[in-house]
Structure formats: structure tokens, C-alpha cells
Amino acid sequence: MLSSNTYIISSALIRVGRYFNKSYKDLIRELVAELNKDLPIHDYIDYVVVSNVFSDSILEQLDISTMIIQELNLTPKPAVRVEAGESSGLMALKYAHSLIKSGMTSTVLVIGVEKLVEYPTTVVNKYMVRLLNSDVEGRYDIVTVNEAALLMKLYMKKHGHSREDLTIWPIKMHENAVNNPYAQLRNRITKEQVINSQIISDPLRLFDVHPLGDGASAIVLTNNKELMSKVGTGCVELIDVLHASAPPLTHRSDLLSLPASKYLFSKLGNYGVDLSDCVLEIHDSYTILAYLIVEELGLSDRGKAPYVVTDIKNINLSGGLKARGHPVGATGVYQVAEVHRLLTSGLGSIKLNNSWGLVHSMSSIDNNAAVALIRRCG
Amino acid sequence: MTSGKPYAGILGWGVYIPRYRIKAADIARMWGFDLTLVKSLNIEEKAVASVDEDATTMGWYASHQALIRCNVDVNDIGAVFVGTESKPFAVKPSATVIADALGIPHRRLTTDMEFACRAAGEALRISIALVSSGMVNKSLVIGSDTAQASPGDVLELTAGSGAAAYVVGPREDSVAYFEGSFSYVSDTPDFWRRDGVPYPSHGEIFTEEPAYFNHIINSVKGLMEELGLRPNDFDYAVFHQPNGRFPLRVGAELGLSREKILPGLVTPWIGNTYNASALIGLAKVLDEAKPGQRILLVTFGSGAGSDAFSILVSDKISESAGRALRVTDFLMNKIYIDYGTYSKLRKLLERL
Amino acid sequence: MKISPPRIWRERYNYYMLRITQCLDCGRASYPTSLTCPYCGSSNIRTVNSSGLGEVITYTISYFRIEGQEDEVPKVIALIKLREGAIVLGEVVDVGLSEIREGLEVEAVLRRLKIDGNSGLIWYGMKFRPIIGAGIPT
Numbered sequence: 001m002l003s004s005n006t007y008i009i010s011s012a013l014i015r016v017g018r019y020f021n022k023s024y025k026d027l028i029r030e031l032v033a034e035l036n037k038d039l040p041i042h043d044y045i046d047y048v049v050v051s052n053v054f055s056d057s058i059l060e061q062l063d064i065s066t067m068i069i070q071e072l073n074l075t076p077k078p079a080v081r082v083e084a085g086e087s088s089g090l091m092a093l094k095y096a097h098s099l100i101k102s103g104m105t106s107t108v109l110v111i112g113v114e115k116l117v118e119y120p121t122t123v124v125n126k127y128m129v130r131l132l133n134s135d136v137e138g139r140y141d142i143v144t145v146n147e148a149a150l151l152m153k154l155y156m157k158k159h160g161h162s163r164e165d166l167t168i169w170p171i172k173m174h175e176n177a178v179n180n181p182y183a184q185l186r187n188r189i190t191k192e193q194v195i196n197s198q199i200i201s202d203p204l205r206l207f208d209v210h211p212l213g214d215g216a217s218a219i220v221l222t223n224n225k226e227l228m229s230k231v232g233t234g235c236v237e238l239i240d241v242l243h244a245s246a247p248p249l250t251h252r253s254d255l256l257s258l259p260a261s262k263y264l265f266s267k268l269g270n271y272g273v274d275l276s277d278c279v280l281e282i283h284d285s286y287t288i289l290a291y292l293i294v295e296e297l298g299l300s301d302r303g304k305a306p307y308v309v310t311d312i313k314n315i316n317l318s319g320g321l322k323a324r325g326h327p328v329g330a331t332g333v334y335q336v337a338e339v340h341r342l343l344t345s346g347l348g349s350i351k352l353n354n355s356w357g358l359v360h361s362m363s364s365i366d367n368n369a370a371v372a373l374i375r376r377c378g
Numbered sequence: 379m380t381s382g383k384p385y386a387g388i389l390g391w392g393v394y395i396p397r398y399r400i401k402a403a404d405i406a407r408m409w410g411f412d413l414t415l416v417k418s419l420n421i422e423e424k425a426v427a428s429v430d431e432d433a434t435t436m437g438w439y440a441s442h443q444a445l446i447r448c449n450v451d452v453n454d455i456g457a458v459f460v461g462t463e464s465k466p467f468a469v470k471p472s473a474t475v476i477a478d479a480l481g482i483p484h485r486r487l488t489t490d491m492e493f494a495c496r497a498a499g500e501a502l503r504i505s506i507a508l509v510s511s512g513m514v515n516k517s518l519v520i521g522s523d524t525a526q527a528s529p530g531d532v533l534e535l536t537a538g539s540g541a542a543a544y545v546v547g548p549r550e551d552s553v554a555y556f557e558g559s560f561s562y563v564s565d566t567p568d569f570w571r572r573d574g575v576p577y578p579s580h581g582e583i584f585t586e587e588p589a590y591f592n593h594i595i596n597s598v599k600g601l602m603e604e605l606g607l608r609p610n611d612f613d614y615a616v617f618h619q620p621n622g623r624f625p626l627r628v629g630a631e632l633g634l635s636r637e638k639i640l641p642g643l644v645t646p647w648i649g650n651t652y653n654a655s656a657l658i659g660l661a662k663v664l665d666e667a668k669p670g671q672r673i674l675l676v677t678f679g680s681g682a683g684s685d686a687f688s689i690l691v692s693d694k695i696s697e698s699a700g701r702a703l704r705v706t707d708f709l710m711n712k713i714y715i716d717y718g719t720y721s722k723l724r725k726l727l728e729r730l
Numbered sequence: 731m732k733i734s735p736p737r738i739w740r741e742r743y744n745y746y747m748l749r750i751t752q753c754l755d756c757g758r759a760s761y762p763t764s765l766t767c768p769y770c771g772s773s774n775i776r777t778v779n780s781s782g783l784g785e786v787i788t789y790t791i792s793y794f795r796i797e798g799q800e801d802e803v804p805k806v807i808a809l810i811k812l813r814e815g816a817i818v819l820g821e822v823v824d825v826g827l828s829e830i831r832e833g834l835e836v837e838a839v840l841r842r843l844k845i846d847g848n849s850g851l852i853w854y855g856m857k858f859r860p861i862i863g864a865g866i867p868t
Contacts, residue, residue: 122797140821146807149790201792250817251768397824429801430842438840479746
């Protein structure tokens with residue numbers, strides 16, 4: 001029996017990290033083994049949507065979704081890869097959601113996978129440039145971390161913050177990640193460690209920047225109610241996935257605004273989302289972006305986010321991109337899987353009673369942004 | 379070779395000298411040269427092009443300055459010549475990049491020329507001919523080099539980077555016009571660089587009497603004979619400057635006093651900028667010259683040849699000097715670097 | 731081959747010059763050129779060459795390393811406001827790390843943007859350098 005709603009009925013994650021001894025196929029095999037504990041995916045998956053950003057640059061592999069289907073012996077089931085920069089994970093979710101909402105498909109496996117540690121950092125960095133406009137930033141090899149650094153300076157100047165004032169976010173993220181078994185960096189850090197870490201792009205330091213790690217995560221979406229009782233330990237409803245784009249950084253009237261994210265957050269009221277009863281996962285690829293997102297969400301006045309984030313509960317309980325890690329194409333799927341766990345069987349030892357989950361993702365400095373709205377079932 | 383009747387002059391001039399400088403003494407210490415040698419070459423420091431600079435980019439800047447100075451319509455420029463011996467491409471002109479980047483129309487003569495350090499000098503003579511004959515209205519002549527020298531070669535003490543650009547056009551519009559010019563060229567193997575080899579080789583002392591001195595003296599004598607001029611008729615003399623010593627020595631042999639040479643002597647502070655060497659010297663003189671003054675410009679290129687020009691400054695000079703950057707602006711605008719940074723900027727270290 | 735010949739040829743005027751869009755309706759300038767004004771959407775626009783002069787709004791000194799480009803770090807990256815009003819992202823070269831500052835006056839200069847190994851093309855384009863006399867002690 002098919003529902004008019006779409007549900008996330010199962011999720012699988014591996015800890016983000018350095019899997020030198022495992023290929024992307026190995027990582028996906030592990031995910032599938034976990035999903036198969038309930039019911040073999042062969043028996044119920046209709047479609048596979050893969051989120052991956054760097055398969056052609058790092059893995060030298062196109063049509064990676066078919067390679068995955070073949071690896072899993074899922075032929076003749078169809079598969080497709082979705083890429084929209086750092087928002088790819090949520091875009092894969094949107095693609096899957098659309099397949100189900102349109103009635104074309106009933107059950108979709110969404111896989112996010114990225115292998116970032118196949119090469120030394122300086123090689124991977126070369127590909128990071130490609131997330132920005134090759135005609136604008138690309139000619140100078142400007143990367144998002146540079147733009148984040150520019151915004152951090154503007155923010156500090158405009159609101160009178162010292163560098164030290166801005167250390168609270170990474171400290172909080174590392175604290176949160178201690179409890180997330182899937183986080184890459186599960187160690188507490190101090191203010192001194194943040195401000196004395198190596199400069200990446202002044203004033204941004206190593207501890208303001210997401211780490212590089214491999215990752216793979218999966219969720220199962222369905223409108224088949226019968227499956228919900230057979231598979232997984234609990235379900236949440238995927239209300240919608242919203243997506244928007246923004247003008248390039250240099251065309252924004254307020255450089256410290258995130259126009260695409262702001263636009264999406266303005267739509268939340270239409271869904272009756274109550275942020276105070278919400279688990280939040282936001283795209284904190286760089287410290288400054290976390291503060292700007294918190295402000296765009298209306299959780300803080302402009303320029304005050306560093307003072308209020310300590311008191312914001314249930315934000316990036318995973319540790320965020322900063323500490324859980326940011327295996328680029330897989331990140332959005334991790335965020336959704338984490339929210340699924342938080343609202344059902346628990347993420348590690350953390351379990352919440354919130355009614356809502358909000359996952360936010362964006363590419364570079366809000367070039368595009370996406371929001372997934374999730375609601376506890378029943 | 380004589381000049382015929384020139385009817386051309388300089389409308390505008392511009393130079394470019396990179397900001398980075400290395401002390402000649404630092405290079406000497408690196409390679410174990412006695413500092414007395416540095417002193418005898420009269421070289422204090424040399425200009426070093428940055429990692430993203432080459433003859434094309436420096437030539438662009440000098441041209442940009444020259445165009446700002448004379449404010450001519452780029453549509454009137456019918457020829458663009460780049461004299462360089464540090465072409466970024468063995469095959470593919472620099473002049474096309476510079477001309478397109480300056481918005482000069484495509485119906486033009488455009489070429490790179492090579493004759494060691496004097497290709498730009500010959501380009502000047504060609505431009506005088508083109509303008510005098512009416513074949514083109516205005517010609518842009520660029521001398522630009524990131525001078526190469528093998529690390530540890532004595533040449534490294536002096537090989538600098540820089541560019542100069544001149545807009546040559548009708549005499550009546552000029553700030554200084556060519557009274558005449560003369561070239562003297564022979565097959566003299568004093569200095570060379572084989573195809574595909576990064577650094578030049580030279581005959582050391584053989585570069586002196588048979589090459590630099592012989593060719594310069596003959597071109598200057600030829601010019602003076604043709605125009606009926608004597609050394610005393612010149613207010614300034616600017617020679618190609620492989621080091622800070624040769625121009626003074628050749629001047630003395632020609633009966634030109636130090637006072638006439640020193641204003642245009644720039645090599646002690648920027649090094650030998652090859653094709654730009656004499657032309658930056660001339661620019662420095664034009665920066666301060668007064669109407670009616672006569673300037674002797676003498677290029678030299680190994681292989682070997684020399685071009686001598688007699689240039690008479692016109693009334694229009696006074697309004698031109700302040701319109702664009704002066705040579706002294708560049709001489710003062712500097713950042714000192716050590717040998718390590720210099721090797722990084724000039725790609726002397728082989729990286730994998 | 732890593733630098734595309736048609737690409738750098740086709741776009742050369744956009745790389746060799748700082749061409750901006752001036753909106754004849756709202757009056758704002760933007761970079762790079764586009765078919766409509768990014769601010770008001772008007773197609774009543776014209777493309778002009780910028781003076782290339784501007785000042786640093788803010789900057790970052792980047793130690794971000796990319797394979798093969800070790801000779802370019804540290805790199806100064808800045809948001810620059812051109813005299814015509816357009817805001818551009820660019821690299822500031824020939825500036826000491828203690829000289830770079832907000833408000834520094836810069837000019838656009840032609841430089842090598844990228845080099846394709848030992849045998850490929852050299853891609854030229856505009857970077858920025860402090861204008862001579864920009865208050866930097868010499």
C-alpha cells in the first residue's frame with residue numbers, strides 16, 4: 001500500500017575517516033551490509049541515486065552509479081549520479097524524493113560517497129577549486145576557504161569581534177562529535193588550539209576548516225507502508241527538499257548575507273516548522289559560515305552569533321562538517337542519516353524527542369543552498 | 379647602413395621595472411665571487427621579475443604606460459614589435475598578446491624580433507622607416523626581457539628584468555624626433571643561446587673589444603659622419619648597458635663625458651635588462667630632458683650589431699613627462715629579496 | 731594539455747582587459763560582463779573597459795597549497811572595489827605581506843594566470859598590484 005507521503009525508513013553510515021585500505025566500492029559494500037541486516041536491499045529497492053562530487057577528478061570514474069549497481073549485483077535496477085557541488089547530498093535526496101512523489105518509483109536508495117584521501121592534500125586541493133566559477137575564481141585558483149576568510153575579516157571588522165571571539169563554534173563542534181560514533185574528529189579542543197593552529201587563509205586556521213576524509217552514507221526513501229514495518233528501526237517523514245541559488249559573492253549587496261539560504265529559511269513558516277522543536281544540521285564548512293547561517297536562521301541577531309551558539313541546543317549534534325567531517329558528496333546524506341537516527345533509534349548514545357529535523361547544505365559560499373525538512377512520524 | 383631621411387619621432391614612452399631586487403653582492407656571496415668584481419662591474423642590485431611575469435607581461439605594462447603618456451588612439455597603431463631574447467614561447471609571438479591586450483586593431487604588422495639585446499633597436503629603425511614612408515601611421519616598439527643567466531655564471535650578477543615601450547609616429551606630433559640613425563652589424567660570436575637551452579653562453583672578454591666596443595664605436599661614428607655631428611653636439615648619451623662600467627668606457631673612447639652618460643645609466647640599480655637596457659636609459663633621459671636637447675641613443679646586441687640614433691627633443695616634451703610613471707618611480711619602488719626567493723621567482727630550482 | 735586553446739582565445743578580451751557591465755538604468759557596474767544587470771535585471775547595459783584602478787575592500791593571505799603551484803604561495807587574495815563601482819575578486823601581486831591593507835590602491839596588470847606544464851599554453855590575464863605611490867614606503 002502506497003502512501004502519499006515519503007518516509008526515510010533506514011540509514012547506514014560509516015565513520016568519516018582515512019580509509020587507505022578501502023575503495024569506494026568497499027565502503028558502499030559496508031553500508032549495504034548494514035542495510036541488509038533488516039531485509040536484503042535487492043528485495044525492495046527500485047532505484048539508486050548516488051551523490052558524489054569528485055568521481056571524475058579523484059577516482060577517474062564517470063557513471064559511478066552504474067559501477068555501484070554492478071558491484072552490488074543490483075542490475076537491471078537503474079541508478080544515477082547527482083552532482084550540485086557541496087549540496088549534492090541533498091540534491092540526490094531531492095531527486096529521489098521527486099521520483100517517489102511523481103509516482104514513478106516507490107523505494108529509492110540514496111548513497112552519498114566520496115573518497116578524498118586517495119591523494120595528498122595538495123592534489124585534492126586542486127579539485128576543490130572546481131567548486132567555484134572557473135572563469136572567475138578558477139583563474140586565480142581561489143577556493144571557498146579564501147572567500148570564507150574574506151567574509152570572516154569583514155564580519156570581525158563590522159561587528160568588532162576579535163579572532164578569539166570566533167573560536168566557540170569549532171570547540172562546540174568537537175565537543176558534539178565526541179558522542180557521534182561516525183564523526184571523523186572525536187576529540188575535544190581548546191581555544192588555544194584553535195587560535196594557534198596553522199593558518200590556512202588568514203584569519204582562518206586549520207581548526208576553522210573541515211577536515212578531509214573519506215565517507216559513505218545511505219538512506220532508504222519509500223512511500224511503501226508495508227516496508228516501513230519490515231525495514232529499519234524507525235521512520236521519519238521527509239516533508240520536502242528545497243533548493244535555491246544565489247548571485248556570485250561579488251554581486252551581493254550585503255557580502256555577509258547568504259541569499260540562497262535566507263530564501264529557503266523564509267519558506268520554513270509555510271511548513272509549520274518550529275525551530276525550537278527542531279534538530280538542526282547546518283553546513284559549517286568554515287567557522288564563519290556557521291555564524292552566518294545561525295544569523296540567517298534568525299537564531300541570533302546580526303553579528304551576535306558567536307555569543308549565542310553555546311546556548312543553541314540541538315544544532316550539529318553530529319559535530320557538523322567541522323568535526324564529523326565533510327566527505328563532500330556524501331555530507332548531505334550523512335546529515336539526513338544522522339537526523340533520521342537522532343529522531344528514531346539514536347545517533348550513538350544521543351536520542352531526541354524533537355518533532356522536526358532540518359538539514360541545511362550549501363555549495364561554496366551559498367552559491368546554491370538546500371534544505372531538507374524532516375518530521376517525526378506519528 | 380645609413381638612415382635616409384627620417385620623418386618620425388617618439389610620441390610616448392613607458393617603462394616597467396619589476397619590484398623585486400636582489401643585491402649583486404648576495405649573488406656574489408652565493409657563488410663565491412670576490413666582491414671586488416661586483417664593484418668593478420658597477421652593479422649594485424638587479425631587478426627580478428616575479429614568478430608570474432615574463433617578457434610579454436612586462437612589455438604590456440611598459441606599452442600601457444607609453445599609451446597613457448601619449449594618449450594616442452590605438453586604432454592608429456599599425457605595427458607592434460617586441461624585441462626580446464626571453465620569449466615565453468619559442469613559437470608563438472608575444473607581440474600578438476600585447477597588441478590584443480591593448481586593444482590594437484588586427485589590421486597591423488605584428489612580430490617578435492630577436493637579435494640578442496638589440497632587436498628592439500632594430501625595431502625602432504624599422505618603425506622610423508614605416509612611419510617616414512607612410513606605410514603605418516604609428517608603431518609600437520617594445521623591448522622586454524627577463525634576462526637569463528646560468529646560476530653561478532658571472533652574467534648572473536647583472537642579468538635583470540625590465541621593459542620599455544615607445545610609440546613612434548609622425549615627427550610633427552612627437553616629443554622628440556629622430557634626426558638620423560645608423561646600424562653596424564657583423565657576424566661576431568660573442569654571446570649566444572642555442573635552441574632549447576635555458577641559459578646563454580658567452581666568450582667573456584671576447585664580448586668586449588671585438589663585440590660591444592667595436593660595433594658601438596662604428597655605429598656612433600657612422601651616425602655622426604652622416605649627420606655631421608660631433609660628440610659635443612649631444613647633451614645626453616645612452617648606451618646599451620651590460621654592466622655599469624662599459625657605457626662609461628665606450629663613452630670615454632667616443633669623447634662623451636660621464637655627465638652626459640650618467641643620467642641614462644640605470645644598470646647599476648636594475649641590472650642589464652637586455653632589450654630594455656638602453657631603452658629604459660633613454661626613458662630616464664626623456665623624463666628630465668628639455669626642448670632642444672639632443673640625445674645619442676646606442677643599442678648593442680651580441681652576434682653582433684649596434685644601432686645609433688640622434689634624437690632631438692621638441693617643445694612637446696614638457697607636458698608628456700608627468701603623464702605616466704617615470705623611471706625613478708620604478709627605481710625607488712622596490713622590495714629586496716634574498717637568493718632563495720630570487721631562485722623561486724626565476725624558477726632556478728627544479729621541482730618535480 | 732590542460733589549458734584549452736579555444737577557451738583562452740575566445741575569452742581573451744575578458745582575460746586581458748577588465749571588462750565590466752555598466753547598467754544604464756540603475757547605474758551600477760558589475761564584473762564580469764553579463765547580458766543583464768545582475769542588480770536590477772535591466773538589459774539596458776553597455777560593456778566598457780574598466781580603468782583597472784581600485785582599492786582593496788578586504789584581503790586574505792592564503793597558504794592553501796595546490797600541487798604544482800608551490801611557487802605562488804603565500805598568495806594575497808582580495809575583494810577589490812573598482813573606481814567604476816564593480817566589485818571583483820582578484821589576486822594582488824608584488825605586495826609585501828606587511829604592506830597589504832584595506833584601502834590599498836591597486837591597478838590591474840597583465841600577468842601569467844596559469845602555465846600548462848613545460849609544453850602547453852601560458853594563460854595570461856589580469857591580476858592586481860599596488861599602484862606606485864600608493865602609500866607604500868619605498
